[in-house]
Every structure is written in C-alpha cells, then in structure tokens.
Amino acid sequence: MKIFTVFMVFFVFGNLLYSQTTSNYTIELARKFSKDLFESNGVPFMEPVVRVINSTSNSRFFTQAYIPRKVKKPYFRIGVHGMSGIVNDDLKYFSPAMPGKQYNQDDLGQFIEIEGFGIKRLDTAGLIHYIFLNMMYEGTQGANAGLINVPSKASTALGTGDTEFILPHSSLEQLFIEHPLYNFPLIPQSLKDSVLAAIEQFPEEFKLYGGNNLNMVVAAIPQFEIGSLYGTELLVRVIPPVNLGETIGDFAFWGLGLKHSISQYFFDDITEVGNIAERYERPFDLAVQFVYQGTYLKNKVGVTKADLKANASLFSFNIHASKSFKDLFDIYTGMSYETIGINSRYEYYLPVEIQRQLGMLEQGQEYPTPGYPGDKNPQTTELSIDSSNLRWTIGIIKQIGDFDVFLDYSMSRFDILSGGIQYRF
DSSP states (O other), X not given: OHHHHHHHHHHHHHHHHHHSOHHHHHHHHHHHHHHHHHHHXXXXXXXXXXXXXHHHHTXXXXXXXXXXXXXXXXXXXXXXXXXXXXXXXXXXXXXXXXXXXXXXXXXXXXXXXXXXXXXXXXXXXXXXXXXXXXHHHHHHTXXXXXXXXXXXXXXXXXXXXXEEEEOOXXXXXXXXXXXXXXXXXXXXXXXXXXXXXXXXXXXXXXXXXXXXXXXXEEEEEEEEEEEOSSSXXXXXXXXXXXXXXXXXXXXXXXXXXXXXXXXXXXXXXOOEETXXXXXXXXXXXXXXXXXXXXXXXXXXXXXXXEEEEEEEEEEEEEXXXXXXXXXXXXXXXXXXXXXXXXXXXXXXXXXXXXXXXXXXXXXXXXXXXTTBOOOOOOEEEEEEEEEEEEEEEEEEEEEETTEEEEXXXXXXXXOEEEEEEEEEO
C-alpha cells in the first residue's frame, strides 16, 4: 500500500505541477523557507535583547532595607533611577541553524490523502517544501553533509553584520537527484524535470540580517515609593510609550512592588525624628521585596526585517540588607531572582533581494513598479521566550538634606551599573 501511495503522489503531483508555472511553486517555497529560517533562528537572535531587558528593567528596586513599623503620616520618595551596562561580545553572536527534516515515508500522509484508487487531497506546495527540508537535512547533517554549509556564527539583535546562507543550484540538484522519492522507479520524468526547473529558479542566497552593534545599554526609570504600613512600602514605576532607538523601538513600561521589613521582628524601632526614623543604632536592616512589571515593545527587527509587537511580564524577588553609618552614608547589598516571559508576534515579507531574484520586484527597486507587484502576502510567526536570572547587588547611598544620591553595581548574566537621585518628603 505504501508503494502504491508513493506512486499516486507523484502521478498526480506531476500533472498538477504542469498546470501551474514553476515560478509559483518557487515563490511559495521561498516564502516557506524564509519563514523556516526565521523560526529556527529568531529565538537566539532576540534572546540577548531579552536578557538585557530583564537585567535592566529589574534594576534599582532598593537602596535601604530599613522600613519603620509605623509612622505618624505617610512618607514619599520620588526619584529617577538610571542604569547602564556594557554589551559583551558573547551577547552579539550566536550559532545559526539550518532548518531541515529527515525523510520519513510516514510523513507523506500530511500532504496526500488517498481514497479508493483516487486522490482525495493533495498539498502540492507542502510536499515540495517537505522535500526541500529533507534536502537541507541531508546536505548539512545527513549522508551528503557538506553540500550545504551552515555559517559558524551570526549576529544577534545586539551585534552587527548580515550572515549569508548559500544554497548552490548544483548542490540542490544533486540533493534532489539523491532523494529517496526521486529514485522511485514509477516517478515520471516530467515531474523530475519540473522540480529541477524550480530549483534552477530558487534563490542561491538567503540572509540573516544583523543587529545594530549595540555596545552599551542606557536607561532611566521614574520611580515612586510610599510607606509605611506595618513595615511595608509600595513601589510604582511607569514609563509612557517612548522610542528608545533602532534596537529597542517603541517601549512602554509599568511596575508594582511591595517591600516588607524582616528586621522589625528582631529589632525595636528607635524614636522617630519627623518622618525619618533614627536607625543608626541598629546593627543592620533586612527586607524582602516582590515586584511585578509589564512592558510593551514595537519595532522593526530581525531575520526578515519583521514588524514586531511583543508583551513581556517580569517578576523579581529579592532579599536585601543595609547598614547605616551616622552622618556618613548607608551601604546596601542584596540577592535577586528574576524571570521574564515575552510573547511576540512578527509580520514580515520576503526580503527585498529575494523578491528581486524571483522577479517580484524590478532590479534596483525596493517598492512595486508596473509589472512588478512585489510580495503581497505577509507571513506571521509567534514566538515565546522565557529567561531567568540571579543577581547580586552592592551599593552606597548618601543623604543630603531631603535628597538621596546613590550608586550600585549588579553582577549577573548582564552586569549593570546604576544610580540616581530621589527626593524625600
């Protein structure tokens, strides 16, 4: 039955292939392969950006662990918190992947359905795409490994330089001729000729586009804090939609956090002076903090210059301690565990140079002209990226009248130097 199925596939496949122009199948295959490249490399391309956003957004939550158990009236802190980090080379490059799939005769059921002695359903374009993925597998890691070369590294969204995937027509032809289905004795020669003609029109070069060579990340976040109720403070962050440049794009941000004093259960409050408690006689202060943040991102990025829309959820838990030195400064330190989850949606067309090679755009043109309509069928891809991080922070804060100035350094997968100023009232 399997032999009969394979025969029927190619009997009908050969007839249908002649009913359309070969270029139609070539264009559809180029679309599918472009999508394959995007989905195979999109996550490692964007993951360093996710790591940077995670580290940067989860910075500057605490300066002092002291929180009075009760106050005569609420106190407030309004500040601007700045962060900067150096982008190391390991965040700028990744090992790209060639999409491919090992041939399995059982997979043919996805593309053809036989009822009695006839064909009930045939997905011709899907079958061509499947054969092409078989060829990519064989040419990179199968029996013919080496016929298709995979670049050793590619740029992430933080790096620079395009990466070329070269698909020589001679290699594609050899891989097709050695495909198990090509050598099946009942395959009509017309089918072989048509597929080979499609291969001859297929673009020999696909690109993974590079990033924007970002060497440093700089951000500033307004922050508002209010306390205290039973030794607990509320933290609020809000950034309205703002454009942060080519790499990040349009960005909006909000956050809510609660910080609770642990040391209040071990040390008595010292008498208050106004709204600020004298805490210098305490050996140290200890607190825990939970913060949840949300972001919105919109940009044009990536492997196929895709329009990106993404929503992120960030969670941070930290435990931190501080020690006050009267008339001098406070020092503080803490450990944080952070997570980020991003759900993103990309909409993209075939790259301009591929459209030119396929005759969809006129040579030298980037936009449709009479007789050259361009790619009018956008594709969409949805990706989810999750990341976690451990961070150690150490810093110093100095009170100057009603103002505090502070500076700290956080060590994690992406180190951050941060600081700022806040007003107390």
